[in-house]
Amino acid sequence: MGRVTERRKVIRIRDGVVSSRPDTLVAEEPLEIRLNGKPLAITMRTPGDDFALAAGFLVSEGVLANAYDLQNIVYCAGATVDGSNSYNVVDVRTAPDVVMPDITLERNVYTTSSCGLCGKASLDAVRTTARWPIADTPPVRVEPALLASLPDRLRAAQRVFDRTGGLHAAALFSEEGELLDIREDVGRHNAVDKLVGRALQNGDLPLSRVILLVSGRASFELAQKAVMAGIPVLAAVSAPSSLAVDLAAETGLTLVGFLRGSNMNVYAGEDRITLQAAAAQG
Numbered sequence: 001m002g003r004v005t006e007r008r009k010v011i012r013i014r015d016g017v018v019s020s021r022p023d024t025l026v027a028e029e030p031l032e033i034r035l036n037g038k039p040l041a042i043t044m045r046t047p048g049d050d051f052a053l054a055a056g057f058l059v060s061e062g063v064l065a066n067a068y069d070l071q072n073i074v075y076c077a078g079a080t081v082d083g084s085n086s087y088n089v090v091d092v093r094t095a096p097d098v099v100m101p102d103i104t105l106e107r108n109v110y111t112t113s114s115c116g117l118c119g120k121a122s123l124d125a126v127r128t129t130a131r132w133p134i135a136d137t138p139p140v141r142v143e144p145a146l147l148a149s150l151p152d153r154l155r156a157a158q159r160v161f162d163r164t165g166g167l168h169a170a171a172l173f174s175e176e177g178e179l180l181d182i183r184e185d186v187g188r189h190n191a192v193d194k195l196v197g198r199a200l201q202n203g204d205l206p207l208s209r210v211i212l213l214v215s216g217r218a219s220f221e222l223a224q225k226a227v228m229a230g231i232p233v234l235a236a237v238s239a240p241s242s243l244a245v246d247l248a249a250e251t252g253l254t255l256v257g258f259l260r261g262s263n264m265n266v267y268a269g270e271d272r273i274t275l276q277a278a279a280a281q282g
Contacts, residue, residue: 003027004048026167028186033057034076034091036100046167046185047087049194050075053185054090056197059205060225061101062129067203069098132206132230134252140209140232140272142254146177147273148262150213151237157182170195173211180210188214189221196229206230213237218257223247233272235259240267 010023026046033041033054045053051073058064076089094100154171157179168188172180172195183194192214199205211233212226218236220243226234227247234248235256245267248255254269266273 004046026186029088032089034089035063036093037091043187043190045187045190049183049198050087050090052183052194052197052201053190054092054193054197055200056193056195056225056229058092059196059200060193060228062131062228063094063098063101064200065131066205067201069095070200071095130227130251132208134208134227134230134232136208136232136272140175140254141274142175142211142233142272143274144262144264147211147235147256147259147264149177150211150235151259153177153179154182154213154215158184168215170212170214172199172207173213175209175211188216189219189225192222192225196225199229208232211235213259217241218244218255220244220247223253223255227251227253233269235264 004027005024006027007022008025010021012019012021028044029047031043031045031047031050031053032039033043035058041057043053043057054073055064055070064070071093073090073092075087076091150171150173153173154169157171158167158169167184167186168191169182169184170188170191171182174180181195181198183191183198185191185194192212195212196205196207199207206229208230210231212231213235214222215237217238218234218240220241222236223234223240223244224247231253233254233256237259238257240248240255240257245255247253248268252269254272255267256264256273257267258265266275
């Protein structure tokens, strides 16, 4: 199986001094996801948690909703020409009663590590396929100070990033700020899929009482994955896209961007953020 990191020779230039040394890089390899034996998608990912990644991807596609929908996931032996197992192809087998998506009309897609299923999804598609409306019973309420503390905690838990400087991360936190799970990957959407897939395997969907924090920006793809997993709050350390904001507003998702230090922008779902104190000071 591919490793999470690999070593490569690098020429370093520091203050005009040239030296040669090995450097630790994050590994990136393709993963083909098959659904009941049929090719569905290919994503560039960091090896590891491949089964969770595939399961989470199928949650965001509206195929899986709970652990009972999933029969098993296996690596495909003989996936290469010489018959060896590359550990880069997984086959997801679903329960007999799970409704299959249409993958006969060139449905299979290629996803990159940076943007996910670029251009595929639409607001209408997410609205019609979401299994769990984002409702609060009792309502989720989050203090701005708690949100402000999360990026440092995410960064402190990024073990592979410390060695490579080249990974995105996604983490689930409780309403009280407890770190529940964290995944790293060369693609931020893969990291979210790994979180959601593990939650599905553990029988924890929908994730209706958690905060999802992602490194980098909040794309439409990440907002979609949050909505499909029933997550009420998505926070990002960088900017959201316009379509992510539109999706959040339509579905009731709380979307926070530019979460840096004590500063943040709330783009949608501000009712879950306790803003009274800040408003009073303003």
